[in-house]
Amino acid sequence: MALLYAREAQSVFARIAAADYGAVFCHACGEQAHVGAIQKTHLRDLMHDVERCKAMTTEYEGIFLDYSRQRATGETMEKLFQLAEAAKLKERIEKMFRGDKINSTENRSVLHVALRAPRGDVGATGKALTNVVSVGIGGSFLGPLFVHTALQTDPEAAKSAKGRQLRFLANVDPVDVARSIKDLDPETTLVVVVSKTFTTAETMLNARTLKEWIVSSLGPDAVAKHMVAVSTNLELVEKFGIDPKNIFAFSDWVGGRYSGENFF
């Protein structure tokens, strides 16, 4: 986990560095000369420096990180830390984790890190969410169904699924909807609305029905804890009332029939 977060920081850092290198690095640190010098340095020579190599390793929560094989010296690292501070890297990472719309070109949150959230989420009343109702039709139904069926014979998946239930709502038959939720408790149920477009009439109707089911039992605030969406249409998902932090977004160039290959 620590390594994943470190990687996250690294990638944010790389983006900031790439975008603002000239403006931030040179102004804040005034060190273009160092860039020139390090560019002329061969990694082989740096690797002879035992002290440097030792200093460029770190360990956290059992994960060992060795970044000595980067063309960088202790001085480079000092400057990079200054750059990170000048570019407000920590603040930017916090914004990303908080779900702020840091993707300014598309005006959307960047929340793939939410996919790494620890398992065992609880609902609005603190009870574990053990039931999942997957709402979606067409590719948005068959993809999840395919994965569910395939994993049924996987011993590890079967073990994790013990005591849990997964139901699919793939049509607008009110009897089917009623039957699917009849023995489920909203307190322990998570509703996943799967819709690439988030406009499909059947899916939207079922999503509204289940939203009402949750709200009438647990109140409007419970939606944030009991409903998530898998979609390309972040605007409509938010309008529907699902917390942006609970959107598993994917790109519209993934066809519905390939739905099993992304978050579905």
Ligand SMILES: O=P(O)(O)OC[C@H]1O[C@H](O)[C@H](O)[C@@H](O)[C@@H]1O
């Ligand atoms: O994922 P959605 O946008 O809700 O679309 C769900 C389904 O809608 C229609 O039935 C289309 O013919 C399918 O190709 C699509 O998979």
